[in-house]
Amino acid sequence: MNKTTALLLVDVQNDFCPGGALAVPEGDQVVEPLNRAVEHFVAIGLPIFASRDWHPPQTSHFQPFGGPWPVHCVQNSHGAAMHQDLRLPASVVLLSKGMDESVDGYSAFDGITEEDRTLADLLTENGIDHLYIGGLATDYCVRATVLDARKRGLTVTVLNDAVAGVDLQPGDSKRALAEMRAAGARMLRVAEINLMVSQ
Ligand code: VGL
Numbered sequence: 214m215n216k217t218t219a220l221l222l223v224d225v226q227n228d229f230c231p232g233g234a235l236a237v238p239e240g241d242q243v244v245e246p247l248n249r250a251v252e253h254f255v256a257i258g259l260p261i262f263a264s265r266d267w268h269p270p271q272t273s274h275f276q277p278f279g280g281p282w283p284v285h286c287v288q289n290s291h292g293a294a295m296h297q298d299l300r301l302p303a304s305v306v307l308l309s310k311g312m313d314e315s316v317d318g319y320s321a322f323d324g325i326t327e328e329d330r331t332l333a334d335l336l337t338e339n340g341i342d343h344l345y346i347g348g349l350a351t352d353y354c355v356r357a358t359v360l361d362a363r364k365r366g367l368t369v370t371v372l373n374d375a376v377a378g379v380d381l382q383p384g385d386s387k388r389a390l391a392e393m394r395a396a397g398a399r400m401l402r403v404a405e406i407n408l409m410v411s412q
C-alpha cells in the first residue's frame with residue numbers, strides 16, 4: 214500500500230525551458246520522464262501536485278526591482294504556462310507561489326491553491342508523508358522544496374533524471390543534489406518508480 218505517497222512536479226513552465234526568459238539548459242527534457250511518472254501515479258490512483266512560479270509584474274525577485282532574476286513567470290503570461298507537452302491529469306492540485314512582491318517563493322511549500330490551501334495542509338489532511346519530486350530548477354525551486362519537505366519530516370524521493378538546473382555557477386545543480394542527499398532525500402530514476410510505488 215502506498216496511500217501515503219504523492220507526486221510533486223515543480224515549475225515545469227515555459228520560462229524555465231529553452232527559449233524562455235530564465236531558460237534552464239535542457240529544461241524541456243524533464244517533460245517526458247515526468248509524463249511517465251504522472252502516468253504511473255494516475256494508474257495507481259495516487260495524488261499529483263504541481264507548483265508554478267506565479268509572479269506579479271513588479272517584485273523584488275526581478276532585476277528591474279533590485280532582485281537577482283530577469284523577469285519571468287509573470288502571472289497569466291505565456292512564459293508562466295506549463296510546458297505544452299506536460300500531460301497533467303484533471304485531478305492535479307495546482308500550487309501557485311512567488312505572488313508576494315517581496316518574497317522569492319522558491320519552495321512549493323510557499324505555494325497556495327485557488328482555495329488558499331497550503332501544500333502542508335493538504336499533505337496532512339490526506340495522510341501523505343512521502344513525496345516523489347521532479348521538475349525545475351534543481352538548484353533553486355527543486356532544492357528549496359526538497360529541503361523544506363525534509364525539514365517537515367517527510368520522506369522525499371528526487372526523480373533525478375527528471376530535474377534540470379540553472380547552474381549560474383558551474384556545478385550548482387550537482388551541489389544542490391548532494392545537499393538534498395545529505396538532508397536525507399533519496400534519489401531514483403523515473404524508470405524505477407514502478408519498483409518503489411505500487412498498489
Ligand atoms: C526558480 C529562479 C527564480 C525555479 C524560480 O523555479 O527554480 N528559479 N524563480
Ligand code: ZN
Nearest residue numbers: 266274286311
Ligand atoms: Zn521566480
